[in-house]
Amino acid sequence: MWNYTEAVHDHFLHPRNAGPLSDANAIGEVGSLACGDALKLYLKITDAGVIEAASFETFGCASAIASSSVLTDMIKGMQADEALKITNRDIAAALGGLPKQKMHCSVMGQEALEAAIRQWKGEPPVPHALEDGALVCKCFGVMDAQIIRAICENGLKTIEEITNYTKAGGACGECTDTIAKILAETITPLAEIKPKARMTNVARMQRVLKILDEEIRPRLATDGGDIELVDVDGNRVIVSLRGRCSHCRSSSVTIHNLVERLLREHVDTDIIVEEA
Amino acid sequence: MKTIYLDNNATSAVDSGVLAAMLPYLGSLYGNPSSLHNFGGQVAAAIEDARESVAALLGAEPDEIIFTSCGSESDNAAFWSAVQTQPEKRRLITTRVEHPAVLNVAQYWERQGYRVTYLGVDNKGRLDMDEYAAALSEDTALVSIMFANNEVGNIYPIARMAEAAKEKGVLFHTDAVQAVGKTPIDLKHLHADMLSLSGHKIHAPKGIGVFYVRRGVRFRPFLRGGHQESGRRAGTENVPYIIGLGGAAQLAADHIQKERIQVSSLRNKLENGILGQIPHCIVNGDTENRLSNTSNISFKNVEGEAILLMLDRLGICASSGSACTSGSLEPSHVLRAMGVPFTYAHGSIRLSLSCYTTEEDVDYVIEKFPKIIKTLRDISPYKD
Known part of the structure; x- marks a missing residue:
């Protein structure tokens, strides 16, 4: 049996603000039956942006119900913009903590709150960055941006912790490698990330030439190929493949997977490589 | 409340009669059953009585009963013995609905290079006998199928499945942890080569199990060391719990x-x-x-x-x-x-x-x- 706090038991057995809110003007929905938990959060926000009333409907375990209940108590009377600052850690803390395997319940509360306020503001339920991102966990429908956010806001350090907070990787486990990659990239100390200083065209050209010479040419040479720089125009780098690469059927693969990837890594993340 | x-x-609850029968062996009757003196010897005799009670419950012979620490140990021992005595056979058959004590062991042997067939079930949890018949091949080292499912309670046609395995010369084990005491099992008529049983499901305490191995089945011990249990399971006997299990087996047979x-x-x-x-x-x-x-x-x-x-x-x-x-x-x-x-x-x-x-x-x-x-x-x- 889980070691739930008194507050979790209390909110589970005596949920505050349960049931739909008939005059709600903002609703946030997250989760699904398939995932095993879901929360529908109802808010009534005044013209002045104050959350006047909040209620919830939750399908899920005791900690999911308790997280929803405590959240509605926390946000009542708050300015909507203030409420957006509530993190999943705040929700868990208001319950005196949650078992680590249950932290995803607090994340669900935060996501529903954000979705509701976005709806009130006339924004799509999830930020574009989230929609455009990559689906990492197919079983639970978790996007890369959700994982990155959980890592940053909770200081997560292991794949297991990420699963506890987001559910990602908790079923078939196929995405474990992707999660590991996201984790490694996210927790790389900021200092190690190359500053994205504005580069002059000359500096950019010099760096492109350097990477072509040091990193790319030697690799192509092993296949009997070569590369020549034709032009650099802003973030567009135009190249021409030579030797055996010039009539290779996978030349466009080479351009994108090797040349563009290495230039983005070493020179600038928004570089686009084109073949002359 | x-x-x-x-x-x-x-x-399950430890039966009060079972507990009463155990207590002397936690107190004054502390002798080692392996000792030559009578103080230990009387304990050995009590163990043999318990063995007979368990054998009677299953329709087995006393020398086919090995006391273990739990059902999981018995399940592990079944796979171990089957694999070690038939190194030329490289397949295993089990089901997708086994208890983790079998499922995780099968997965372990799969990682060691065995080809494992996990039989599927229909929406009522029933096994497909045709799928089983098709999977059963002579290079199968072991078939391990639960007698009854712990979650939904389904009883599987173990007699039929064991018979089919026997015809192919394949060893058959059944995890009967949930079935013993709840449904009759008579190993005189049911041709399983090995069977696992757990004491705490039949009103004995936790920490005692049984591994049944039919006479004539080749065997390798999972736990090596002393000569206890006729050299088939080393370790000084868990005397009070064996006595308790003997009592629980009698109760189960009566009830x-x-x-x-x-x-x-x-x-x-x-x-x-x-x-x-x-x-x-x-x-x-x-x-x-x-x-x-x-x-x-x-x-x-x-x-x-x-x-x-x-x-x-x-x-x-x-x-x-x-x-x-x-x-x-x-x-x-x-x-x-x-x-x-x-x-x-x-x-x-x-x-x-x-x-x-x-x-x-x-x-x-x-x-x-x-x-x-x-x-x-x-x-x-x-x-x-």
């Missing part, structure tokens, strides 16, 4: 008819009482062919852990195949193998009775259940 214990497939008639009628009353009052719930498993004590019910649109905690508050002990109860994120592997729809899979509750369950207990649970489900459905966003 009174405890109403409906979780007997998890563990098996009562178990089947009285317990099944209470189980049916409980199940019908719940289904009759609560809309949108289904019974998981093969109701035509299951243990007399087990009922597994799924409630649509509610989550199992929440139901369990509300039951717990009323002193009612049950368990669930929901994801949240185990710390995993998916419903139980058994319900998934059966393809129980997800609208129901997260809301499964297992109620497992014993001969100590009373009609009063059942009436109380029937009375309390509807309000719990209604409360949770009222706060669920899914209403249909």
